[in-house]
Amino acid sequence: MSRQHLTDFELMILLAILRIGDEAYGVPIAREIEEIGRRKVLLAAIYTCLDRLEDNGLVTSSYGDPTPERGGRAKRFFEVTGKGLKAVKETQRAFTALWSGIPQLKGGTA
Amino acid sequence: MNPQKLAFGLLRLLAPAHDALAGDLLEQVRRGRSGLWLWRQVIGVLFAGCIRDLREDRLGAFKVVALGWAAMLAFFFIAGDFLAHSGDQTVPRLLSYLGANHAGVLWLERLRYVPATVIGCVLSGWIVGRPVLFYAASVFVALAVAVTAIAWYAAPVPVPHTLFYVVVLALPYWWWSGLLIVPLLIVAGGLWRVASSEPLGRIA
Numbered sequence: 001m002s003r004q005h006l007t008d009f010e011l012m013i014l015l016a017i018l019r020i021g022d023e024a025y026g027v028p029i030a031r032e033i034e035e036i037g038r039r040k041v042l043l044a045a046i047y048t049c050l051d052r053l054e055d056n057g058l059v060t061s062s063y064g065d066p067t068p069e070r071g072g073r074a075k076r077f078f079e080v081t082g083k084g085l086k087a088v089k090e091t092q093r094a095f096t097a098l099w100s101g102i103p104q105l106k107g108g109t110a
Numbered sequence: 111m112n113p114q115k116l117a118f119g120l121l122r123l124l125a126p127a128h129d130a131l132a133g134d135l136l137e138q139v140r141r142g143r144s145g146l147w148l149w150r151q152v153i154g155v156l157f158a159g160c161i162r163d164l165r166e167d168r169l170g171a172f173k174v175v176a177l178g179w180a181a182m183l184a185f186f187f188i189a190g191d192f193l194a195h196s197g198d199q200t201v202p203r204l205l206s207y208l209g210a211n212h213a214g215v216l217w218l219e220r221l222r223y224v225p226a227t228v229i230g231c232v233l234s235g236w237i238v239g240r241p242v243l244f245y246a247a248s249v250f251v252a253l254a255v256a257v258t259a260i261a262w263y264a265a266p267v268p269v270p271h272t273l274f275y276v277v278v279l280a281l282p283y284w285w286w287s288g289l290l291i292v293p294l295l296i297v298a299g300g301l302w303r304v305a306s307s308e309p310l311g312r313i314a
Contacts, residue, residue, distance in 0.1 A: 027134050043131055043134055045158065
């Protein structure tokens with residue numbers, strides 16, 4: 001990957017996958033971002049971002065079994081790779097470093 | 111076909127690689143999400159797919175859009191020339207005798223161009239909607255956007271200008287509505303081609 005750090009949306013998606021664990025597919029990822037990240041998202045945007053993350057080796061995906069409630073379509077499960085985890089940590093480090101030493105942000109929850 | 115089935119049918123036709131995403135949408139709809147939510151998601155899928163595909167193969171997209179333009183212009187030149195030189199004045203004259211005013215006669219006279227408009231736009235969408243060439247939706251949507259943008263730009267061109275044929279034939283006497291009708295006709299042509307190439311198959 002040419003970029004060193006993740007975009008905020010990429011970071012949100014990777015964190016959502018890590019929070020969900022083994023059952024991370026489109027619907028719970030979107031729900032996690034909407035409920036915890038408090039951000040409205042389109043599933044298309046999530047899949048576009050996930051495809052990009054997969055191309056960059058930050059996530060891997062695998063298909064489950066087709067289920068009747070999904071019209072016979074399989075779920076696509078996502079998992080964060082070692083490279084993805086490293087990118088999350090590096091982004092966290094960069095953000096934390098940028099956060100520190102800003103007087104306007106001290107003493108409040110923003 | 112109800113709107114929900116139409117949405118899944120479009121997804122199946124235009125974004126066949128997004129089967130897992132279609133499953134996610136169906137799962138959400140069955141849990142109570144509204145039809146409006148579904149359509150917003152489907153439009154998002156198609157739009158995102160178009161942008162990604164056009165970015166991935168810009169030259170290929172350019173070639174196919176150029177092909178659509180060439181087909182449309184060739185048709186409009188032929189049809190425009192034919193209609194300009196062999197126009198049957200019988201109906202307008204008859205209307206004039208019957209007391210229709212000048213504006214009304216002129217308007218009806220111009221209605222002769224409507225079939226050419228419809229055929230030209232649908233034909234160009236149909237030509238570029240070949241799924242074997244490219245991800246079809248991306249191309250005919252790109253063509254529709256390009257034609258609308260150029261038609262908007264070309265509005266004040268003088269009569270001998272090449273683009274006059276596009277403006278006159280694509281947007282005859284209904285300027286503002288034409289800007290909506292033209293892209294819709296192109297998209298309809300593209301959808302027609304894709305649907306005739308591949309059956310709708312499994313939908314919700």
